[in-house]
Amino acid sequence: MDESKDELPRNLKRIVEDFQLSEGAEKVELLLEYSERLPPLPDRFREDRALLAPVEECMTPVFVAAELDADGLQFFFDVPPESPTVRGYAALMAEGLQGTHPEDVLRIPNEFYLAMGLEHVLTMQRLNGFASIVAHLKRLAAKMLQQ
Numbered sequence: 520m521d522e523s524k525d526e527l528p529r530n531l532k533r534i535v536e537d538f539q540l541s542e543g544a545e546k547v548e549l550l551l552e553y554s555e556r557l558p559p560l561p562d563r564f565r566e567d568r569a570l571l572a573p574v575e576e577c578m579t580p581v582f583v584a585a586e587l588d589a590d591g592l593q594f595f596f597d598v599p600p601e602s603p604t605v606r607g608y609a610a611l612m613a614e615g616l617q618g619t620h621p622e623d624v625l626r627i628p629n630e631f632y633l634a635m636g637l638e639h640v641l642t643m644q645r646l647n648g649f650a651s652i653v654a655h656l657k658r659l660a661a662k663m664l665q666q
Contacts, residue, residue: 531615
């Protein structure tokens with residue numbers, strides 16, 4: 520998986536490396552720490568929920584929006600507080616992809632998160648949720664390129 524790590528944006532690569540350095544339950548603790556760091560939605564998204572798109576494939580209600588400006592991409596997530604694992608995924612993706620370009624997001628290997636060792640501490644259903652979020656972010660990035 521080291522080859523795929525080279526395809527990751529710098530911030531996301533750093534996050535993957537942090538997870539690689541943690542063991543067992545530490546990985547879950549780190550994911551939960553990320554869940555607490557998920558920034559609140561800006562007012563414009565709270566006031567107009569139509570600006571957020573649902574991640575249909577995810578069992579947890581996850582909504583996301585993407586914006587592209589001169590500083591690059593930024594993803595905004597709405598995930599219920601009672602779903603800390605999924606909030607953790609969202610937070611680490613938002614942080615890991617902040618300031619990237621759509622092309623960078625499209626180059627991320629679909630299962631890059633396996634390099635984090637999460638399959639040893641999370642169920643396959645939870646990993647499928649992560650995969651759904653990654654796929655959705657790639658669709659949003661592709662849409663940005665078409666605009």
